[in-house]
Amino acid sequence: xxxxxxxxxxxxxxxxxxxxxxxxxxxxxxxxxxxxxxxxxxxxxxxxxxxxxxxxxxxxxxxxxxxxxxxxxxxxxxxxxxxxxxxxxxxxxxxxxxxxxxxxxxxxxxxxxxxxxxxxxxxxxxxxxxxxxxxxxxxxxxxxxxxxxxxxxxxxxxxxxxxxxxxxxxxxxxxxxxxxxxxxxxxxxxxxxxxxxxxxxxxxxxxxxxxxxxxxxxxxxxxxxxxxxxxxxxxxxxxxxxxxxxxxxxxxxxxxxxxxxxxxxxxxxxxxxxxxxxxxxxxxxxxxxxxxxxxxxxxxxxxxxxxxxxxxxx
Ligand SMILES: C[S@@+](CC[C@H](N)C(=O)[O-])C[C@H]1O[C@@H](n2cnc3c(N)ncnc32)[C@H](O)[C@@H]1O
Numbered sequence: 001x002x003x004x005x006x007x008x009x010x011x012x013x014x015x016x017x018x019x020x021x022x023x024x025x026x027x028x029x030x031x032x033x034x035x036x037x038x039x040x041x042x043x044x045x046x047x048x049x050x051x052x053x054x055x056x057x058x059x060x061x062x063x064x065x066x067x068x069x070x071x072x073x074x075x076x077x078x079x080x081x082x083x084x085x086x087x088x089x090x091x092x093x094x095x096x097x098x099x100x101x102x103x104x105x106x107x108x109x110x111x112x113x114x115x116x117x118x119x120x121x122x123x124x125x126x127x128x129x130x131x132x133x134x135x136x137x138x139x140x141x142x143x144x145x146x147x148x149x150x151x152x153x154x155x156x157x158x159x160x161x162x163x164x165x166x167x168x169x170x171x172x173x174x175x176x177x178x179x180x181x182x183x184x185x186x187x188x189x190x191x192x193x194x195x196x197x198x199x200x201x202x203x204x205x206x207x208x209x210x211x212x213x214x215x216x217x218x219x220x221x222x223x224x225x226x227x228x229x230x231x232x233x234x235x236x237x238x239x240x241x242x243x244x245x246x247x248x249x250x251x252x253x254x255x256x257x258x259x260x261x262x263x264x265x266x267x268x269x270x271x272x273x274x275x276x277x278x279x280x281x282x283x284x285x286x287x288x289x290x291x292x293x294x295x296x297x298x299x300x301x302x303x304x305x306x307x308x309x310x311x312x313x314x
Pocket of ligand 1: 117120140141142143144145146147165166167168171193194195196212213214215218219
């Protein structure tokens with residue numbers, strides 16, 4: 001593993017420096033360096049791939065800590081300059097690198113993100129019609145396969161074959177471990193790749209159930225992704241999605257605009273057209289649709305997410 005020499009003769013592994021490990025208030029090493037006005041450390045961490053858009057538990061970027069320092073001085077101004085340049089560079093990049101984004105989150109992903117992705121338990125346990133005992137289930141953008149944990153009993157009882165698809169090798173490694181821990185390794189197959197890649201789709205069979213949780217808002221070609229997912233559903237089967245959205249009827253309110261902008265910084269793009277597209281499909285009848293607000297931990301903010309389940313015509 002690559003090693004880098006840090007100040008005071010400390011040897012730190014590169015992965016530790018750029019990983020998402022945090023102190024109890026959610027600071028990454030970049031937050032700490034920014035708060036200390038340590039411009040050389042900030043530059044070094046950014047060069048190693050530290051994420052300038054990482055937020056602490058109150059939603060602050062490293063830039064906030066440098067700019068809002070109680071005794072700001074030239075050191076902090078320099079850090080602000082460096083961080084703003086890095087954020088602009090990443091923010092202007094037209095294509096976000098989803099693989100690299102998740103690689104940097106490492107094994108902390110589940111614990112930290114759990115509360116940020118609400119309602120998956122409700123979708124998986126109560127909206128998906130397990131009473132139909134699906135024989136095949138494709139989970140698109142499965143991440144660490146948290147969804148499977150909500151319904152392990154159903155999957156075992158129905159003998160469902162589960163195919164987990166994701167772009168990120170780092171998250172699929174965690175999914176693999178979860179599957180082993182749940183004793184589901186004989187029922188689960190992992191497929192690494194983009195749902196919009198024809199080579200990946202060729203590997204996927206038609207399925208009784210296709211699900212996608214908190215992934216569609218990350219896919220630039222979302223309409224292709226929806227068409228591909230719908231194409232994978234067997235006649236009579238179900239398509240189930242959960243994701244963030246601007247609240248129906250309140251799209252132009254300031255809070256909705258704020259959430260849309262805020263999440264877009266992490267490559268998550270709220271778009272009501274996703275829901276409109278699903279509800280407009282003649283081959284799909286909606287069997288569940290609901291919208292809920294849920295609080296982002298440690299903030300007063302409550303973005304909306306929707307739960308959708310459709311059944312494909314026979
Ligand atoms: C916010 S995470 C959600 C993970 C998981 N569904 C959950 O709810 O915990 C989004 C996931 O979608 C994956 N993803 C994004 N774009 C994708 C694509 N085009 N094809 C497959 N997976 C994709 C990412 O790698 C990531 O694991």
